[in-house]
Amino acid sequence: MASPVRRPGSGEGMDAPPPTGTGDDSPEPTRDWSELPLDALASVFVKLGAIEILMGAGLVCRSWLHAAKLPDLWRSVDMARHKVVDNIVDIFGASPVDPKINRVVLRAMARFAVDRSRGQLEVFVAKRFVTDQLLEYIGDRSPALKAVGLVSCAGVSNEGFTQLVARCPLLEDLMLVLCPRIGGRDVYEATGRACPQLRRFRLRTREFCFAADRYSDGEALGVAAMHGLRTLALYGSDVTNDELAAVLDGCPHLESLDLSEYFNIVADDALRARCAGIKSLVLPLRREVDDEYEYETLCSRDVDFGGDSD
Template structure:
């Protein structure tokens, strides 16, 4: 009987050891080296790293917070369903802070305002790539002043930013083209992209807006203008000012009529995308262009009017969000220490 009891205790000890060994074997996350963790994190959007990855365990947290190389090229895209509930500007500042002065590229969608741009320039003096998408809280003045401190900039995108572009007040009466400033202070600029939400033939004022500024970017190798209202004359001005262009994308720029003169000017361009070319590889949402003026039905309601076009997305910013149930679930799942990023 005594030996049988001893054997039972031994079996229990062996079972405990097996369970501990199994638990250690399952803890693959904590056992990964820093290089492996960084390789995983680089496949994620940096929003996911901020909100989730660095809360898995101590080693993941250390890799996410103490490795500036992870934040050298910051990408904060998507997350449309939760964008309105997140302090995207605060998250962008935190991402730049973690780069510890090594940030060379920043790409932000719904992330950034005038104050953030000033912070970015102060923390990332060696920035070479800046992409702003749907950053409607960035103004002409707020964009122009920081960009003057980016002499190393090689890649610039300002897409779907309604308040950046055209002319801004400078001094008492003087008016200057925003992108002309870019051409003057960023001599290394090689790639420029500006996408509008959609082409609208009803835009009759200053169709060649931004053209003079883009024409001063003499070192451009690639240019994309999507849904822009520029005309043949405006395009000729750009081609004359940017003789080194190798790639030109003017899809959905339906005021352009590619006549013989324009074809001759574009003869040296290796990759040419014309207004009617397919948009399968376009990475932003493509809206149906308005290419002809038609009589629209205007619905009046309490002093406001709307186009009764049946657009399912018309209430995205007005009516209660269709994502509310997902947002509530997301907020409950969000770690307490990261809820500071919620508005």
């Protein structure tokens, strides 16, 4: 007798479908991150920041290293907001976060970042480790620099800073926070002359401020030479009403002015009238000359120099 014909789809023979469900133990396909397009990798690296890239993200594989060298990635270099920087306490001491990182290493990282920008660096922000020599390196290789921020950089002097701004005619945004060797009327006047496109200047000269703490060197009169300013924030200096009047005369385009931590300013009706055209104005509390101030209120505030915009 002839064998019965086995029809396709009957669940037997070669035409039967493969089993499904929990019995399928075939491995899931793995994703090869090294094959991501360069533009996708660059988008990720931008969010990591310069220090994370130079500490290892750019060394994972050949394609990641290639992406980490794209000049567009290094237009903006922010080396002020990282835990290894915050934890470095002395000149040669390593960060407890990573014992391989100290100020010398951070300066080498900054030079790598400048080199990788290939002259396209526009923004440089750093904290604690910057020196005159590093600023010279940046200034010589960064003709497109538009924004500079230095925080607690005791290694930068007036001479080194002045040489940098002389090489940065396109500078639009300048931030100096607790840099004890930068300051004075001559320095700020030179900055105003060298950087005619400067639109925003934020300065904190010391952390705690009393009018008698130090003799005023007329630095506010130097700020008056920054004629194109739209935004000005000054903290910890000894500017007087007369000096402020000179600033208002020299900077007629001001739209934002913050002088909230000044003990010598008397916010009287005459001063408020002079500032009537300024859109965003923060003056000290109105007082008589003999009034007392609450130290904690005026001197201990956490001022954000990086989050605001014009």
